[in-house]
Amino acid sequence: MNILNTPDERGHFGAFGxxxxxxxxxxxxxxxxxxxxxxxxxxxxxxDLQALFTNYVGxxxxxxxxxxxxxxxxxxxxxxxxxxxxxxxxxxINNTMGQAxxxxxxxxxxxxxxxxxxxxxxxxxxxxxxFGMECKVFMGVEDISRQAPNVKRMELLGAEVVPxxxxxxxxxxxxxxxxxxxxxxxxxxxxxxxxxxxxxxxPAMVRDFQRVIGDEAKRQIMExxxxxxxxxxxxxxxxxxxMGLFYPFVGDKDVEMVGVEAAGIGIESGKxxxxxxxxxxxxxxxxxxYVLQTQDGQIQEAHSVSAGLDYPGVxxxxxxxxxxxxxxxxxxxxxxxxxxxxxxSRAEGILPALESSHAMAWAMKEAARRSKDDVILVNLSGRxxxxxxxxxxxxxxxxx
Amino acid sequence: xxxxxxxxxxxxxxxxxxxxxxxxxxxxDFDKSVEIVKAMCEGGMDVLELGIPFSDPTAxxxxxxxxxxxxxxxxxxxxKVLEMVxxxxxxxxxxxxxxxxxxxxxxxxxxxxxxxxxxxxxDGVLIVDLPPEESAELTSLWEGDxxxxxxxxxxxxGQDRMKQIADEASGFIYLVSMTGVxxxxxxxxxxxxxxxxxxxxVTDLPVCVGFGISTPEHxxxxxxxxxxxxxxxxxxxxxxxxxxxRGLHTMVQEYTESLKAATRG
Numbered sequence: 001m002n003i004l005n006t007p008d009e010r011g012h013f014g015a016f017g018x019x020x021x022x023x024x025x026x027x028x029x030x031x032x033x034x035x036x037x038x039x040x041x042x043x044x045x046x047x048d049l050q051a052l053f054t055n056y057v058g059x060x061x062x063x064x065x066x067x068x069x070x071x072x073x074x075x076x077x078x079x080x081x082x083x084x085x086x087x088x089x090x091x092x093i094n095n096t097m098g099q100a101x102x103x104x105x106x107x108x109x110x111x112x113x114x115x116x117x118x119x120x121x122x123x124x125x126x127x128x129x130x131f132g133m134e135c136k137v138f139m140g141v142e143d144i145s146r147q148a149p150n151v152k153r154m155e156l157l158g159a160e161v162v163p164x165x166x167x168x169x170x171x172x173x174x175x176x177x178x179x180x181x182x183x184x185x186x187x188x189x190x191x192x193x194x195x196x197x198x199x200x201x202x203p204a205m206v207r208d209f210q211r212v213i214g215d216e217a218k219r220q221i222m223e224x225x226x227x228x229x230x231x232x233x234x235x236x237x238x239x240x241x242x243m244g245l246f247y248p249f250v251g252d253k254d255v256e257m258v259g260v261e262a263a264g265i266g267i268e269s270g271k272x273x274x275x276x277x278x279x280x281x282x283x284x285x286x287x288x289x290y291v292l293q294t295q296d297g298q299i300q301e302a303h304s305v306s307a308g309l310d311y312p313g314v315x316x317x318x319x320x321x322x323x324x325x326x327x328x329x330x331x332x333x334x335x336x337x338x339x340x341x342x343x344x345s346r347a348e349g350i351l352p353a354l355e356s357s358h359a360m361a362w363a364m365k366e367a368a369r370r371s372k373d374d375v376i377l378v379n380l381s382g383r384x385x386x387x388x389x390x391x392x393x394x395x396x397x398x399x400x
Numbered sequence: 401x402x403x404x405x406x407x408x409x410x411x412x413x414x415x416x417x418x419x420x421x422x423x424x425x426x427x428x429d430f431d432k433s434v435e436i437v438k439a440m441c442e443g444g445m446d447v448l449e450l451g452i453p454f455s456d457p458t459a460x461x462x463x464x465x466x467x468x469x470x471x472x473x474x475x476x477x478x479x480k481v482l483e484m485v486x487x488x489x490x491x492x493x494x495x496x497x498x499x500x501x502x503x504x505x506x507x508x509x510x511x512x513x514x515x516x517x518x519x520x521x522x523d524g525v526l527i528v529d530l531p532p533e534e535s536a537e538l539t540s541l542w543e544g545d546x547x548x549x550x551x552x553x554x555x556x557x558g559q560d561r562m563k564q565i566a567d568e569a570s571g572f573i574y575l576v577s578m579t580g581v582x583x584x585x586x587x588x589x590x591x592x593x594x595x596x597x598x599x600x601x602v603t604d605l606p607v608c609v610g611f612g613i614s615t616p617e618h619x620x621x622x623x624x625x626x627x628x629x630x631x632x633x634x635x636x637x638x639x640x641x642x643x644x645x646r647g648l649h650t651m652v653q654e655y656t657e658s659l660k661a662a663t664r665g
Contacts, residue, residue, distance in 0.1 A: 010533055018533070018534050019531060019533055019534060020502055020529045020530060020531075020534055021529055021531065022458070022459040022528050022529055022531075022552065022554075023531060023551070023552040023553060023554045023557060023565070023576070024459065024552070024554040024556070024576055024579060024580075026531055026554070026557070026561070027554065027556040027557060027558065027561070028556070166462070166465055167455070167456070172456065173456075176456050176457075176458045179458045180458060180459070180460075180461070180581045183459065183579060183580055183581055184579050184580035184581065184584065185579075186556065186579060187579075280507070282503045282506060282507060283501075283502045283503045283506055283529065284456065284503065285456075285458070286529070291503070293503065293507065295507075296477040296478060296479075296504060296507065296508075297478065297503045297504035297505070297506065297507025297508065298454065298455040298472060298477075298503075298504065299455045299456050299503070
């Protein structure tokens with residue numbers, strides 16, 4: 001199969017993807033599919049998006065050679081794609097500006113979103129404020145308590161944060177609730193999904209809005225090193241920052257791609273978020289992919305110290321990249337991610353998001369094992385300010 | 401001829417509309433759930449929709465979400481739902497339609513599900529999140545046409561799409577009365593009539609209407625323009641409010657009788 005030609009017109013990435021949704025949502029999804037296809041062909045839409053990326057989001061973000069960290073690890077050169085420097089502090093803004101622009105073109109006046117760590121919620125609230133749209137953000141009660149600063153940011157941006165207490169009160173439940181709300185409000189409301197998950201066209205559309213990360217990184221590493229990197233590394237919850245980085249490199253067979261999932265307190269403990277590493281194929285939130293589930297097909301609770309990775313599913317295109325052997329997926333535990341947070345903070349003066357700290361942790365271990373001629377490019381998907389409370393709590397617990 | 405088709409024809413001959421009752425299998429536990437279904441049958445229900453509990457029911461409102469949670473907490477699973485169908489089949493001949501989300505069925509295995517559901521005595525299935533675009537992966541595993549696949553039509557579904565759905569459906573068509581999740585308020589029976597007309601133009605299958613129906617008055621108004629009505633959240637609300645009440649069986653039976661009376665023309 002030619003993985004570059006996916007998805008097909010019904011949104012299938014090989015055996016994955018698709019549109020597993022209730023009929024009540026189907027007309028809205030078909031309308032969105034058509035509107036997005038038109039927007040892709042519309043030069044004015046593309047120009048508007050580029051202008052937003054440049055003048056509002058702050059693109060291109062730098063590709064930074066982490067000299068201090070590289071010396072500390074004593075192996076491969078480590079480059080960081082600085083999505084933490086994009087407006088609102090994470091890659092999420094690329095996608096929300098794209099989707100809000102599309103909503104605007106479709107004449108929708110309201111947007112809704114789900115959020116775990118709050119970064120996607122903040123980015124959606126920001127885009128809604130920019131376009132003058134009403135915004136509701138669904139967020140699990142558990143996440144509201146561990147991501148309080150982002151809740152305040154969303155409110156300051158004019159969004160209503162809707163607490164979701166059903167299920168486990170985390171990202172998957174917020175997504176369930178957003179879908180339920182959308183069913184009753186499809187006429188004037190656009191659902192901004194935050195990852196390369198959900199029913200077609202979301203996985204492909206979010207990837208397309210995020211591929212700017214990989215497109216820029218490719219140009220920037222050619223300028224810096226005169227060649228492509230040996231390895232790309234990105235964290236994977238739903239998988240949008242990883243897909244954005246990987247996608248432009250999929251055809252470059254010599255570039256290794258590594259997605260880092262959250263091993264939580266250990267895969268063997270059952271408390272983790274490693275859908276690709278330890279899940280089974282299943283259907284969740286409108287698409288077929290790898291899902292954490294019980295033997296009876298009930299969705300299992302995910303766990304990660306990072307709210308943004310705490311999701312029991314993963315984007316269907318990642319499932320395909322795994323199955324085709326084009327990307328490999330590894331996992332990093334909570335403690336390792338927290339250590340990486342401290343290492344990067346001290347070595348480079350950059351506080352990474354706990355999501356990105358998972359990618360950093362794997363990249364550091366790997367760099368130490370590699371030759372000094374190797375180049376590892378890590379997507380630093382977001383900044384760590386939102387995670388200070390979590391980090392400090394863990395430091396206290398360890399008596400540091 | 402399928403059991404579902406037979407039932408609708410028999411009702412038509414009596415000038416009655418179908419009362420379709422939904423409950424989540426295993427809510428609040430296996431034994432009580434069987435008793436509740438028995439009470440619904442004794443109350444005169446025409447078709448049983450038995451919910452397969454799921455952890456993430458995205459098309460359902462809070463009442464049915466909680467019923468799913470109670471059932472799962474009591475240890476319910478798809479194999480146990482099939483066990484329950486066998487028991488229910490022991491005391492009633494009315495059609496039994498399984499109702500649920502795709503993942504538990506996918507995980508069980510599509511062919512195995514078909515064989516075991518038929519063997520248990522079920523007559524069909526409605527899978528909320530398996531639209532016509534994706535359903536061939538399941539139905540192509542089914543050998544006979546002895547197991548009906550009931551499909552949903554929404555008020556937002558256009559007529560071309562209605563035809564596409566109707567062509568793939570069997571048993572009956574489940575028309576959602578309004579946009580929103582199960583248990584939503586604001587039933588407007590005149591709007592329901594507006595959606596039924598174009599649907600009837602593209603299918604000969606019976607059309608049953610669900611969502612937002614909880615009183616005999618609702619049933620009467622909707623039955624006047626359809627072939628049947630589906631009541632779900634209202635049953636679950638009654639169960640939830642009377643979990644410890646020994647009179648629950650009688651209450652369910654009487655409530656069913658009051659709804660059924662409203663379907664007689």
